[in-house]
Amino acid sequence: MSKDPESGNGEQMTGAAMVVRALVDHGVKHLFGYPGGAVLPIYDELYQQSDVEHILVRHEQGAGHAAEGYARSTGKPGVALVTSGPGATNMVTPLTDALMDSIPVVCITGQVPTHLIGNDAFQECDTVGITRPCTKHNWLVKRIEDLPRVLHEAFYVASSGRPGPVVVDIPKDVQFATGTYTPPRPSDKHVSYNPRVKGDAASIRKAVELMANAKRPVIYSGGGVVNSGREACQLLRDLVELTGFPITSTLMGLGAYPASGANWLGMLGMHGTYEANMAMHDCDVMLCIGARFDDRITGRTDAFSPGSKKIHIDIDPSSINKNIRVDVPIVGDVGNVLADLIAAFKAQQARPAIKSWWSQIAQWRARNSLAYRQNKDVIMPQYAIQRLYELTRGRDTYITTEVGQHQMWAAQFYGFDEPNRWMTSGGLGTMGYGLPAAIGVQVAHRDSLVVDIAGDASVLMTIQEISTAVQHELPIKIFILNNQYMGMVRQWQQLLHGNRLAHSYTEALPDFVKLAEAYGGAGIRASKPAELDGAIEEMIRVKKPVIFDCRVANLENCFPMIPSGKAHNEMLLPAEANDEATAAAFAGGKALV
Amino acid sequence: MGEKEKDMEQPASAYFIEDRHDPIERHTLSVLVDNEPGVLARVIGLFAGRGYNIESLTVSETEHAKHLSRITIVTTGTPMVIQQIKNQLDRLVPVHRVVDMTLVGRSIERELAMVKVRGTGDHRVEALRLADAFRARVIDATVESFVFELTGDSDKIDQFVELMLPLGLVEVSCTGVAAISRGPEGM
Numbered sequence: 001m002s003k004d005p006e007s008g009n010g011e012q013m014t015g016a017a018m019v020v021r022a023l024v025d026h027g028v029k030h031l032f033g034y035p036g037g038a039v040l041p042i043y044d045e046l047y048q049q050s051d052v053e054h055i056l057v058r059h060e061q062g063a064g065h066a067a068e069g070y071a072r073s074t075g076k077p078g079v080a081l082v083t084s085g086p087g088a089t090n091m092v093t094p095l096t097d098a099l100m101d102s103i104p105v106v107c108i109t110g111q112v113p114t115h116l117i118g119n120d121a122f123q124e125c126d127t128v129g130i131t132r133p134c135t136k137h138n139w140l141v142k143r144i145e146d147l148p149r150v151l152h153e154a155f156y157v158a159s160s161g162r163p164g165p166v167v168v169d170i171p172k173d174v175q176f177a178t179g180t181y182t183p184p185r186p187s188d189k190h191v192s193y194n195p196r197v198k199g200d201a202a203s204i205r206k207a208v209e210l211m212a213n214a215k216r217p218v219i220y221s222g223g224g225v226v227n228s229g230r231e232a233c234q235l236l237r238d239l240v241e242l243t244g245f246p247i248t249s250t251l252m253g254l255g256a257y258p259a260s261g262a263n264w265l266g267m268l269g270m271h272g273t274y275e276a277n278m279a280m281h282d283c284d285v286m287l288c289i290g291a292r293f294d295d296r297i298t299g300r301t302d303a304f305s306p307g308s309k310k311i312h313i314d315i316d317p318s319s320i321n322k323n324i325r326v327d328v329p330i331v332g333d334v335g336n337v338l339a340d341l342i343a344a345f346k347a348q349q350a351r352p353a354i355k356s357w358w359s360q361i362a363q364w365r366a367r368n369s370l371a372y373r374q375n376k377d378v379i380m381p382q383y384a385i386q387r388l389y390e391l392t393r394g395r396d397t398y399i400t401t402e403v404g405q406h407q408m409w410a411a412q413f414y415g416f417d418e419p420n421r422w423m424t425s426g427g428l429g430t431m432g433y434g435l436p437a438a439i440g441v442q443v444a445h446r447d448s449l450v451v452d453i454a455g456d457a458s459v460l461m462t463i464q465e466i467s468t469a470v471q472h473e474l475p476i477k478i479f480i481l482n483n484q485y486m487g488m489v490r491q492w493q494q495l496l497h498g499n500r501l502a503h504s505y506t507e508a509l510p511d512f513v514k515l516a517e518a519y520g521g522a523g524i525r526a527s528k529p530a531e532l533d534g535a536i537e538e539m540i541r542v543k544k545p546v547i548f549d550c551r552v553a554n555l556e557n558c559f560p561m562i563p564s565g566k567a568h569n570e571m572l573l574p575a576e577a578n579d580e581a582t583a584a585a586f587a588g589g590k591a592l593v
Numbered sequence: 594m595g596e597k598e599k600d601m602e603q604p605a606s607a608y609f610i611e612d613r614h615d616p617i618e619r620h621t622l623s624v625l626v627d628n629e630p631g632v633l634a635r636v637i638g639l640f641a642g643r644g645y646n647i648e649s650l651t652v653s654e655t656e657h658a659k660h661l662s663r664i665t666i667v668t669t670g671t672p673m674v675i676q677q678i679k680n681q682l683d684r685l686v687p688v689h690r691v692v693d694m695t696l697v698g699r700s701i702e703r704e705l706a707m708v709k710v711r712g713t714g715d716h717r718v719e720a721l722r723l724a725d726a727f728r729a730r731v732i733d734a735t736v737e738s739f740v741f742e743l744t745g746d747s748d749k750i751d752q753f754v755e756l757m758l759p760l761g762l763v764e765v766s767c768t769g770v771a772a773i774s775r776g777p778e779g780m
Contacts, residue, residue: 128631129631129634132631132634132635132638133638133642136686137685137686137687140630140631157686161684162684191627191689192626192627192686192687192688192689193686195684316680316684317680317683317684318677318680318681318683318684320680321673321676321677322677325673
């Protein structure tokens with residue numbers, strides 16, 4: 001590679017070499033991928049260097065979720081490399097997942113040579129067309145001259161503003177072509193995409209005014225706080241400390257404020273705690289920070305927190321007033337806005353009088369909405385999560401999940417004290433997310449304990465990635481709450497479809513212990529509460545990938561629950577979930593999701 | 594109950610049940626975008642994917658040197674939906690600016706229509722007379738037909754087309770709305 005004689009500041013190299021160089025220049029240490037015809041030049045470049053480590057997955061979807069897990073646990077963009085056609089279409093699910101949960105992912109796809117585009121060539125698909133609605137932005141790079149700029153822009157777009165996935169589609173002839181590479185210059189301003197970071201001062205003053213005079217305030221925080229970074233999470237903690245306000249969080253935001261903190265109400269929403277949802281319903285001032293009033297959170301929107309003034313901090317203006325009309329919108333980065341908000345609140349020297357609000361909350365707490373019936377002979381799924389939590393809490397632990405009942409129990413019973421420790425598919429609800437995500441997390445944190453809390457149905461969707469974990473010596477732990485059902489599907493069928501359990505029972509589950517061994521991992525099984533602790537300790541001890549087959553009570557359901565179409569104060573608590581109450585609670589909600 | 598009102602009763606968006614008496618407004622949006630491949634697909638895909646209405650859409654490169662195109666969209670929705678549309682457009686990466694010409698006020702809207710009318714005798718004379726009253730130009734003529742070219746706002750064009758209907762209207766080709774604000778300032 002020689003210096004370009006004309007420009008003086010760029011090097012001549014092939015498009016494939018530019019891809020690898022750009023990865024290095026953007027600090028990428030690992031990428032997840034699967035080779036194929038249209039990306040062979042890039043793989044050839046990867047082979048001849050050692051700056052970037054490539055993790056070979058077993059299916060492109062695995063590469064996408066691994067990149068997501070990597071990104072969520074580090075705060076840096078995850079990178080995936082896949083071939084054209086099926087390689088690209090297999091990425092659609094993780095890209096959509098990353099878009100819904102605002103996760104920075106840079107996906108590089110190979111494409112057939114430019115002269116074949118549109119000819120229905122072998123392994124051709126309209127990658128930018130297919131991924132347009134499931135990416136934050138995407139590019140088809142038809143000229144080598146555009147490649148360095150687009151690669152740098154891809155990292156910028158993925159990680160700035162509200163983060164998200166991007167796709168760079170590179171035809172094979174462009175990978176072979178030679179051109180001038182120019183390194184990224186952070187000083188370059190993007191021509192059209194410059195999200196607002198600093199919050200409007202007048203709006204912040206208005207927010208402080210509301211907060212200072214609040215009698216029944218609540219903070220409702222979300223994944224945007226985690227995305228904003230460690231500093232933003234610290235500022236959130238400072239704000240709670242300063243104001244004394246109670247705080248609840250969405251599924252995505254767990255860990256930003258510690259679950260062991262005194263002001264923690266637990267998660268809110270459909271399977272949130274009674275105290276969190278009641279506080280949301282009865283509050284007079286709601287401070288929403290980096291959350292988006294998702295339908296799992298609000299319940300019935302026309303009965304959502306009817307008496308409150310709502311303040312909404314979000315970096316994405318399109319999140320504001322989308323589902324719920326708010327009184328004080330503040331567009332900006334959470335960290336930046338919180339710093340200003342805290343300063344303004346301190347300047348007011350306000351001491352909100354919220355003592356009676358806290359005693360009201362204490363009464364709601366006393367309902368103990370997460371209670372479940374313990375059993376001596378059968379492992380209750382909630383108990384399994386509690387034991388897993390107790391036996392791993394002192395350690396450097398990361399948790400991923402699949403989607404379903406086990407995911408909700410994990411959110412309810414595993415206490416997250418730090419951000420970036422909890423990787424779950426929130427918006428899209430992707431079964432099969434957790435196992436490859438755990439691989440991504442373990443790649444980023446080689447010496448940490450990474451546990452995928454899984455369900456027996458979800459885990460089979462991407463089970464092949466165990467092979468990836470074995471190959472790359474990633475000692476992830478797949479902790480399966482095995483109830484032999486698609487538990488959440490069955491729960492809805494029981495509640496809404498006359499207990500007709502259409503195809504939610506998995507009749508031919510594999511022997512998970514033997515399956516682990518077949519892949520070269522270790523298999524562990526526990527079926528009795530008495531043997532659970534010992535088995536979990538063994539799982540932690542084993543230094544290779546483990547599938548833990550935790551046999552739990554088959555028919556346990558996930559409570560408390562806000563039935564679809566109901567308001568926060570119409571929660572169904574576990575103790576009250578008899579047949580009659582359940583039938584009444586769910587009447588009319590069948591059409592909703 | 595009109596088609597639009599029925600749409601708003603979707604159970605998935607319970608908010609609209611409360612909101613359905615909000616008036617439906619018609620807004621004209623000017624959107625300045627990078628003239629790059631796929632940019633129109635992004636805009637149209639956004640409208641289709643999120644269920645917004647497009648009444649008219651025109652697009653053309655307006656600043657050749659800067660590779661900028663201007664898209665003019667006429668859309669309808671409740672005030673909350675219109676605001677959503679603007680925010681959603683604005684966060685597309687190649688979108689530079691979104692201006693609501695309806696809120697800016699006093700903006701000028703024009704479209705161009707070519708109207709083919711076939712007929713003889715009195716109808717032919719009447720068509721020509723009306724075209725003159727509307728300041729439409731004849732851009733093609735045969736012994737039994739005219740093609741008129743007409744510029745104006747949408748109402749004027751609709752009115753002209755309606756008048757041509759009994760006089761032997763064959764077909765209409767229309768550009769859709771282009772809009773610009775009055776006064777010295779650009780968007």
